[in-house]
Amino acid sequence: MTSILMVAHDSPYGSEKLYNALRIALALQEHSDTPIQQRLFLMSDAVGAALSGQQTPDLSYHIGQMLELLLAQGVPVSLCKTCVEARGLSAERLIPGVGIGTLVELTQWTLASDKVIHI
Numbered sequence: 001m002t003s004i005l006m007v008a009h010d011s012p013y014g015s016e017k018l019y020n021a022l023r024i025a026l027a028l029q030e031h032s033d034t035p036i037q038q039r040l041f042l043m044s045d046a047v048g049a050a051l052s053g054q055q056t057p058d059l060s061y062h063i064g065q066m067l068e069l070l071l072a073q074g075v076p077v078s079l080c081k082t083c084v085e086a087r088g089l090s091a092e093r094l095i096p097g098v099g100i101g102t103l104v105e106l107t108q109w110t111l112a113s114d115k116v117i118h119i
Contacts, residue, residue, distance in 0.1 A: 003037045004028065005113040007106070011045035012063040013056075018046055021119040022066040029073045039109050040070060041101065043080040047087060050079055050098040064095055071097040078105060 006025055010017035028038060042049060054064040071077055078101030079094070091100060110116055 001035045001037055002032075002115065003039075003113045004115045004117065005039045005041065005109050006117045006119065007041045007043060008046040008049075008119045009042075009044040010119070012049035012054075017119055018049055018063060019061050019066075021117075022049075022063065022070070024117070024119075025070055025075065026066065029070065029075065038070075038075045039113070040067075040075055040077045041080070041106050041109060042077070043083050045083075045087075047079045047083045047089060050077065050094045051089070052093060052095045067095055067098065071095070080106070 006021060008018050008021045010021075012018050025038060025040060028036060049063045049067060052064065054062065056062050067077055076099070077097070078099045079089075081100050081102050084090075084100055094100075
């Protein structure tokens with residue numbers, strides 16, 4: 001089984017970097033011919049993607065829903081604790097199932113992964 005870690009840094013809205021990272025993650029889950037183990041770690045401004053209750057304009061992509069799909073598919077999603085605290089976020093405001101992790105967790109995930117993608 002291939003293990004893939006995706007680490008994203010960009011804000012959820014304003015550019016399409018995080019959107020495209022989540023599109024890749026969803027495509028990997030849905031179209032892989034062999035089983036994969038995928039993990040997602042959000043850092044910097046990307047932690048805002050995990051806020052529940054996001055409101056988006058009509059016909060716009062919805063980052064929160066994309067994260068919910070990944071979680072439903074069994075993909076662990078963790079946020080950098082330092083980044084969360086620096087932005088005044090709390091666990092109560094996050095999409096259910098999203099965890100708050102540390103650099104120790106990110107280090108362990110990195111060492112356990114066959115492939116690491118930074119976006």
